[in-house]
Amino acid sequence: MSNRIAKATLSALALVLCAAVLWQAYTTFQARYLRPFDNQATLFDGSQLRLPAELAGPGPIRVVHFWDPACPCNVGNQQHLADLVSQFAGQDVAFHVVQKPGSHGQLPTSLASLQPIASLPGSEHLPASPAVAIWDRQGHLAYFGPYSEGAVCNASNSFIEPILKALLAGRPVTASNTLAVGCYCPWTG
Incomplete structure (x- = not known):
C-alpha cells in the first residue's frame, strides 16, 4: 500500500514539476519574443x-x-x-x-x-x-x-x-x- 502511495506522490510531483517548467518556458518566450499590440x-x-x-x-x-x-x-x-x-x-x-x-x-x-x-x-x-x-x-x-x-x-x-x-x-x-x-x-x- 505504501508503495502505491509513494508512486502516486512521485507522479503528482512530476506532473507539478512538468507544469512549472512549461509555465516558465511560456512566460519566458512571451516576455522575450511577443510584444503587446498597442491599440492606440x-x-x-x-x-x-x-x-x-x-x-x-x-x-x-x-x-x-x-x-x-x-x-x-x-x-x-x-x-x-x-x-x-x-x-x-x-x-x-x-x-x-x-x-x-x-x-x-x-x-x-x-x-x-x-x-x-x-x-x-x-x-x-x-x-x-x-x-x-x-x-x-x-x-x-x-x-x-x-x-x-x-x-x-x-x-x-x-x-x-x-x-x-x-x-x-x-x-x-x-x-x-x-x-x-x-x-x-x-x-x-
Missing part, C-alpha cells in the same frame, strides 16, 4: 515634411521610408517594402530611406537599393515609425502615414500600392494626414 491610434501629420533641396521639384515619384532599426514592428514591414521596391522601382518610382537620428543599424540586403537621405526637413516631428512619405512627380507630398493599419503589414492591407498606382496613372492624391492603429514605435526620444 496614431496621427501622422505630414504638414511639416519637405524634400531636401537635391530631391525637391519635378522628378520621379519619391517614396521615403522612415526606419528605426530598434523597432520590432519592422519585421513584416521590411518584407512588404522589399516587395514594393521590386514591383515599382522600374516604373519611375525612386525609393529612399531616412534612419531615426542617433540609431544604429543596417537595412536587410533586400533593401540595399534604397537611397539614404541624411536629413529630411520636418522629420524630427514624426510621431512614429515605420512610416512612409510619398511625393508625386511634381514634388508635392501626396501621402504620409503608415504602410498599413493593424498589427502586421502586407500587400493585402497596404495603403501604398493603391496610392502608387494612382500616381503612376496621373491621378492626384492628397493624403498627408493619416490616423491609423497599428504596430508603431515612437520616433522621438
Whole structure:
C-alpha cells in the first residue's frame, strides 16, 4: 500500500514539476519574443515634411521610408517594402530611406537599393515609425502615414500600392494626414 502511495506522490510531483517548467518556458518566450499590440491610434501629420533641396521639384515619384532599426514592428514591414521596391522601382518610382537620428543599424540586403537621405526637413516631428512619405512627380507630398493599419503589414492591407498606382496613372492624391492603429514605435526620444 505504501508503495502505491509513494508512486502516486512521485507522479503528482512530476506532473507539478512538468507544469512549472512549461509555465516558465511560456512566460519566458512571451516576455522575450511577443510584444503587446498597442491599440492606440496614431496621427501622422505630414504638414511639416519637405524634400531636401537635391530631391525637391519635378522628378520621379519619391517614396521615403522612415526606419528605426530598434523597432520590432519592422519585421513584416521590411518584407512588404522589399516587395514594393521590386514591383515599382522600374516604373519611375525612386525609393529612399531616412534612419531615426542617433540609431544604429543596417537595412536587410533586400533593401540595399534604397537611397539614404541624411536629413529630411520636418522629420524630427514624426510621431512614429515605420512610416512612409510619398511625393508625386511634381514634388508635392501626396501621402504620409503608415504602410498599413493593424498589427502586421502586407500587400493585402497596404495603403501604398493603391496610392502608387494612382500616381503612376496621373491621378492626384492628397493624403498627408493619416490616423491609423497599428504596430508603431515612437520616433522621438
